[in-house]
Amino acid sequence: MESLTVIELRRCIRDLFALAMLPALWRRTDVKHTSESLADAIFRTLEAELVYVHVPDSDGAHASVRVAGDRRHDADAIRELVAPVIRQGPPASRLDVFGTEMNVLLQPIDFSEGDPGAVIVAATRSSFPSELDCALLRVATNQASVALQNARYVAELDRAALAREELVAELAAASRRKDQFLAVLGHELRNPLAAIHAAHSHTLANPNHARSQEIITHQLTTLTRLVDDLLDVSRVSTGKLTLQKQRLELRDVIDRARAASEHAAAQKGHRLSTNISAVPLSLDGDPVRLEQVLVNLLGNAIRYTPAGGHVSITASRTSDAHALIRVEDDGCGIPPELLPRIFEPFVQAEMSLHRTDGGLGLGLALVKGVVELHGGSVSIMGGESATGCAVLVRLPLVDPVEEGKPSAPAAVAARPSAMLRVLLVDDNTDMTEMLAAWLAACGHQTAFANDGLEALDVARRFSPDVAFVDIGLPGIDGYEVARRLRTQLQRRVVLIAMSGYGQDEDRARSHEAGFDDHLVKPVRTELILRILTQVGGG
Numbered sequence: 179m180e181s182l183t184v185i186e187l188r189r190c191i192r193d194l195f196a197l198a199m200l201p202a203l204w205r206r207t208d209v210k211h212t213s214e215s216l217a218d219a220i221f222r223t224l225e226a227e228l229v230y231v232h233v234p235d236s237d238g239a240h241a242s243v244r245v246a247g248d249r250r251h252d253a254d255a256i257r258e259l260v261a262p263v264i265r266q267g268p269p270a271s272r273l274d275v276f277g278t279e280m281n282v283l284l285q286p287i288d289f290s291e292g293d294p295g296a297v298i299v300a301a302t303r304s305s306f307p308s309e310l311d312c313a314l315l316r317v318a319t320n321q322a323s324v325a326l327q328n329a330r331y332v333a334e335l336d337r338a339a340l341a342r343e344e345l346v347a348e349l350a351a352a353s354r355r356k357d358q359f360l361a362v363l364g365h366e367l368r369n370p371l372a373a374i375h376a377a378h379s380h381t382l383a384n385p386n387h388a389r390s391q392e393i394i395t396h397q398l399t400t401l402t403r404l405v406d407d408l409l410d411v412s413r414v415s416t417g418k419l420t421l422q423k424q425r426l427e428l429r430d431v432i433d434r435a436r437a438a439s440e441h442a443a444a445q446k447g448h449r450l451s452t453n454i455s456a457v458p459l460s461l462d463g464d465p466v467r468l469e470q471v472l473v474n475l476l477g478n479a480i481r482y483t484p485a486g487g488h489v490s491i492t493a494s495r496t497s498d499a500h501a502l503i504r505v506e507d508d509g510c511g512i513p514p515e516l517l518p519r520i521f522e523p524f525v526q527a528e529m530s531l532h533r534t535d536g537g538l539g540l541g542l543a544l545v546k547g548v549v550e551l552h553g554g555s556v557s558i559m560g561g562e563s564a565t566g567c568a569v570l571v572r573l574p575l576v577d578p579v580e581e582g583k584p585s586a587p588a589a590v591a592a593r594p595s596a597m598l599r600v601l602l603v604d605d606n607t608d609m610t611e612m613l614a615a616w617l618a619a620c621g622h623q624t625a626f627a628n629d630g631l632e633a634l635d636v637a638r639r640f641s642p643d644v645a646f647v648d649i650g651l652p653g654i655d656g657y658e659v660a661r662r663l664r665t666q667l668q669r670r671v672v673l674i675a676m677s678g679y680g681q682d683e684d685r686a687r688s689h690e691a692g693f694d695d696h697l698v699k700p701v702r703t704e705l706i707l708r709i710l711t712q713v714g715g716g
Contacts (some may be wrong), residue, residue: 209235212329213295216322217242220299223318224311228275228300230260233326234293235333260298275300283307285315287323295326402700407540410470414547420682421464421551425576428459428468428493428501435472436491439480447485450476453492459501461575467548468573474541475505475569483509483566499575500554506568512558520558521546549573596714601642602626603633603659604676605652616703622710630654634662642671644713646697646706649677649688657691664692672713676701 213233221229227246243256259275273282280300287295297319299307307315410419436452443450472491479489492504512520521542542556549556554573600622602610607628614624625640627633630653637645645663649656660673672695675688680698688696697705 209233209326209329209333212322212325213242216297216318216325217244220244220297220315220318221246223314224299224301224306226299226301226306227280228256228298230256230298231295232257232260232297233287233295235330273300278302281306283311283315285312285319287319287326289323289327289330297322405700407544410544410547414544414551419547419551420680421467423462423464425460425462426465426468428461428503428573429454431463431465431468432472432491432493432503434465435469435476438469438473439476442477442480443489446480446483446487448480448483449488450480451488451490453490455494457495459493459495459575460577461501461552461573463552463573464548468552471545471548471571472503472505474545475571478541478569479505479507479509483507495575496572501571501573501575503571503573504568505571506566508566511565511567517558521556545569545571597621597623598643598710598714599623599625599640600710601633601637601640601645603628603630603645603651603656604648605629605650606648613703613706617706617710620707620710628652630656630659633659634666637663637667637671641667641669644672644674644710646674646676646701647693649675649679657687660688660692672709674709 213231217229217231220226220231221244226244229242229244231242233241241257245256259273273280280302281304283299283306285297285299287297289295297315299311299315301307432452432454436450440450476489476491483489487508489507490505492506494502496502546556549571552573554571556572557570559568559570600614600617602614602617602624603626604610605628610626610628614626617624625636625642627636630651632653633645633647633651647656647659651659654662656675656677660675663671663673673693675691675693675696676699677684677688677696678699680696685696695709
């Protein structure tokens with residue numbers, strides 16, 4: 179290299195000071211501002227007439243442009259101008275910029291990962307680029323590479339921190355919903371239990387038991403519904419809810435749902451109306467689950483409508499062969515902030531502290547799950563207003579059953595049956611004693627046992643016609659009891675499994691063990707009576 183003049187030496191000293199200050203110039207925490215600082219530093223240090231910095235990033239490439247003098251420039255036009263230089267990558271070349279031929283220097287910006295960036299510097303002076311210019315640009319881009327990489331890391335950390343904050347907020351909200359749910363659950367369970375306790379005390383003190391029995395029946399129905407909803411929502415969320423489909427008329431389902439809701443509507447002074455299309459609305463569905471859907475929707479409408487309101491349910495056929503069910507009320511509507519989450523479990527509108535019309539916030543989640551299992555959909559209209567809302571349910575229709583062609587088997591009517599010897603096997607002593615007393619009042623002879631081995635001993639002496647056996651027994655489980663009873667008893671006995679689990683695999687396992695039927699707890703007394711009627715009445 180030739181010896182330096184005083185002017186050149188002064189310039190070198192200035193450039194060295196400029197380079198020493200570069201880290202302070204681009205000490206930024208994001209790629210955009212770091213590339214801007216780099217463009218400023220190079221523009222001043224190399225006395226360039228054009229500087230173009232190109233930095234690729236996960237959010238898209240950042241381009242920083244600096245132009246000398248009063249020349250007006252368009253960043254997009256300059257980007258197109260220098261693009262061939264970036265693609266071809268010559269270390270130095272000439273470029274027509276604003277009608278002026280300029281000497282151009284290209285310096286890549288290498289990163290440890292990802293696509294490289296580039297810095298393009300252009301000037302008209304003939305000495306550009308000198309070896310010193312090249313050396314200064316290399317030092318600058320090397321430092322910039324580290325700074326930009328750090329900026330990328332900071333950006334990634336910021337994104338991760340934001341994602342973490344969002345996750346923490348979601349978890350906190352879920353925790354709050356869980357806490358609210360547990361509080362509501364405790365309140366909802368205490369209410370019927372308190373009423374049952376009071377009715378029981380009244381029964382002990384008063385020979386007239388009719389009103390007490392009515393209260394106990396109503397509150398037991400409430401408890402059973404709460405537990406059923408909890409179990410059903412869990413089954414829907416885990417994909418384990420099974421449907422017992424049959425050909426049915428939607429009118430029949432709506433009539434049963436209305437009948438089940440009339441008492442609650444009357445208590446609040448509501449007018450409950452139905453309007454069902456005269457056109458047959460036939461579908462393949464589970465009548466119990468579809469009735470559960472409509473009872474839930476009617477219950478919500480009744481609950482959130484002030485006294486003396488109007489609740490209606492209509493059903494019609496759409497042009498695309500679907501049934502459109504509309505449950506509408508003129509109540510308080512749904513707060514706008516709840517609409518996006520209204521079909522999630524445990525989500526419900528705020529209610530007063532006394533929670534006379536409370537619930538667990540499971541109804542709409544269960545409705546959505548059951549409707550979708552039927553190939554349908556559910557939506558809400560007008561919920562954001564304070565003048566009520568309408569829930570729309572769409573279900574696919576099928577051709578109606580031809581006249582004279584049998585449809586779903588009719589339920590066997592309960593009728594008096596012959597006296598049967600009934601064995602009850604369950605480790606819940608209170609339940610077996612009360613059920614045995616009820617069956618005895620119905621004219622049957624009963625015996626009960628509280629574990630598996632005791633059941634075998636009682637069955638040997640009692641010789642039952644029917645045995646209701648709990649699966650989860652101490653000692654040996656219900657499956658083993660059934661297998662041993664089949665080999666132990668000399669006469670035919672009808673074996674009925676009772677369990678809190680009712681999936682297809684549970685029923686199949688009961689059948690393999692020798693059970694004739696599988697009932698899911700809590701077992702309704704009318705179902706027990708129906709089975710005994712079938713066994714004893716032929």
